[in-house]
Amino acid sequence: MTARVSIGVSLKMYFGHSDARRWFDRVAELVAGHPAVADGRVEFFVIPTYLQVLPAVEAFAGTRTLVGAQDVAAWDRGAYTGEVGAPELAEVGVRVAEVGHAERRRLFGETDTDVAAKVETSLRSGITPVVCIGEADRVDAAAAADATAVQLCAALVGAPAGRVIVAYEPVWAIGGPEPAPVAHIATVAERLRAELDTLEDRDGSTVIYGGSAGPGLLARLGHSVDGLFLGRFAHDPDALAGVLDEASALADARSDAHSANTAVAS
Numbered sequence: 001m002t003a004r005v006s007i008g009v010s011l012k013m014y015f016g017h018s019d020a021r022r023w024f025d026r027v028a029e030l031v032a033g034h035p036a037v038a039d040g041r042v043e044f045f046v047i048p049t050y051l052q053v054l055p056a057v058e059a060f061a062g063t064r065t066l067v068g069a070q071d072v073a074a075w076d077r078g079a080y081t082g083e084v085g086a087p088e089l090a091e092v093g094v095r096v097a098e099v100g101h102a103e104r105r106r107l108f109g110e111t112d113t114d115v116a117a118k119v120e121t122s123l124r125s126g127i128t129p130v131v132c133i134g135e136a137d138r139v140d141a142a143a144a145a146d147a148t149a150v151q152l153c154a155a156l157v158g159a160p161a162g163r164v165i166v167a168y169e170p171v172w173a174i175g176g177p178e179p180a181p182v183a184h185i186a187t188v189a190e191r192l193r194a195e196l197d198t199l200e201d202r203d204g205s206t207v208i209y210g211g212s213a214g215p216g217l218l219a220r221l222g223h224s225v226d227g228l229f230l231g232r233f234a235h236d237p238d239a240l241a242g243v244l245d246e247a248s249a250l251a252d253a254r255s256d257a258h259s260a261n262t263a264v265a266s
């Protein structure tokens, strides 16, 4: 378990250009003044539309915020109309790329093979993939853990060494009124972390939860996840500030636990 806690936001396609830029300015001010983001205890990333990436890079400059892309081409460059490749994303300052979100799998037919190709090109370009996985139907936690472990392995086929951020997002909890139950999330996230721990070349990888996540959830989840992937409930910067405070408290608790373990071991 890493001491650091990760909080990410995907803006999906909710905001127009001016609204997105206003949100970037408000949130950049918020994170610049947030001690845990400023000193790196909490990793913060924002994933706007492709067209909003450059203004986001500019707005968040100097705040430690990582700007991401909501997708990435499966190829580096060439005759792929409408696509954007990882090398170009990296060139303009994109640091994370969302791969295999449930909406892309469902609406655009993305397969595990596409996802693996996108993970591979991202890592090769120095971009950390946010690998989105989650069970489609509401099954029990053990079945969800089995299904998502299979998805995770499929996503990492052929991937070069490097950190990945695994976003566990049960499809049935996305866009709903409330997140999946805490015990369900904990069971699946712990299984996914155990899977990652068996891999030698994935140091620093994290498992975060998304799907109607908002203020109050991280405090209830505690150590069972490494953070949250927010959608609608980050549109209000005050709600996002509340989540960052919870992330900061969790990062402190983890670093205390880490120091206690190190003291016992020595």
Ligand SMILES: O=C(CO)COP(=O)(O)O
Residues within 6 Å of the ligand: 010, 101, 169, 173, 174, 175, 176, 210, 211, 212, 213, 229, 230, 231, 232, 233
């Ligand atoms: O899909 C999500 C983040 O990628 C979650 O979105 P919501 O929090 O709006 O359900």
